Amino acid sequence: MKVSAAYAIATESEQRVTARGKVALDASVVVVWRKGAGDVGLLHEVRRRALEEAVKRVEESIKAGGSSLDINLFLRSLSAVLSVYTSYSKLVPEISSEELVTREVFPLALRGLVEGAHKYAKLEKPLDNYASAYLALKLVTRTVKEADERAQARKREKGVEEFRRGRVDRTFASLLGVFGGIGVETLIASKILAREKEELELLEPEPKALTPSEVMKVLEVLLREKGLDPSKPESFKTSVDTLHYLELKALQLTSDQFKKFFQELKARSLKASEAVNLARALYSVLPKSDPEYYCCERVLSHLGLLHVGGFV
Helix, strand or coil: CEEEEEEEEECCCCCCHHHCCCCCCCEEEEEEEECCCCEEEEHHHHHHHHHHHHHHHHHHHHHHCCCCCCHHHHHHHHHHHHHHHCCEEEEECCCCHHHHHHHHHHHHHHHHHHHHHHHHCCCCCCCCHHHHHHHHHHHHCCCCCCCCHHHHHHHHHCCCCCCCCCEECHHHHHHHHHHHCCCHHHHHHCCCEEEECCEEEECCCCCCCCCHHHHHHHHHHHHHHCCCCCCCHHHCCCHHHHHHHHHHHHHHCCHHHHHHHHHHHHHHCCHHHHHHHHHHHHHHHCCCCCHHHHHHHHHHHHCCCEECCEEC
């Protein structure tokens, strides 16, 4: 049998008793199978085809837009990779099922996710490993929206957005190491992930509402949480750190002020340009309800990198 598609469908309520006090899956995953071919495939050729198909499907999904820019985007990349691998009855050299999943399928799906966003954002060079890991984590931890639209409407009326920091377990985080060459402990030491009981929490802005004052407040908290000194941007460890700093300044400054600030920052930090590339990629794939979509839009708009219909 050959995998042809996979989708996450919201089927559970966040208010259910079994979900209280813990992170629980609020969706079911539907996988579509068809009868497959029985050819023998050379592993390196299958790997190349799988990545090409994953990048293609991700880019097509981003262009289509709609409500698919959440974990479904990753599932489209994953199903694309699986559709290629499962179309062969045998791979040469042979590989065990466990190795196929951990060393081939999931890392390639993550790579397809990042490279699809990179291609759509028309970036001149690939994102660095930390930016790639952050982008992948942003998407794989974005769940499909709750099915109860009335509950969503009540939240919007109160000015509250349905948003919380993404969380993953160590097993999934370790797959990022295979994909990007960064281990779990390195992601924690770099303040991209933080330990949260039995899980790992993505260190990202977590406002209660998408208002400038609320988002600025949580960005200031995030910088302190990550131990960053705004007066020493050259000491920031990753382009993700620099992006969060840029997001805060984009909300505090006018366009002219921000452009001047950014040029000064570029002279002090090599990560400034990489942070803007990450902003472009995030803006391309995040749903508008994500706080960082709003923040990245401000950064890119101040720098004159946006126009109607896409990037300059």
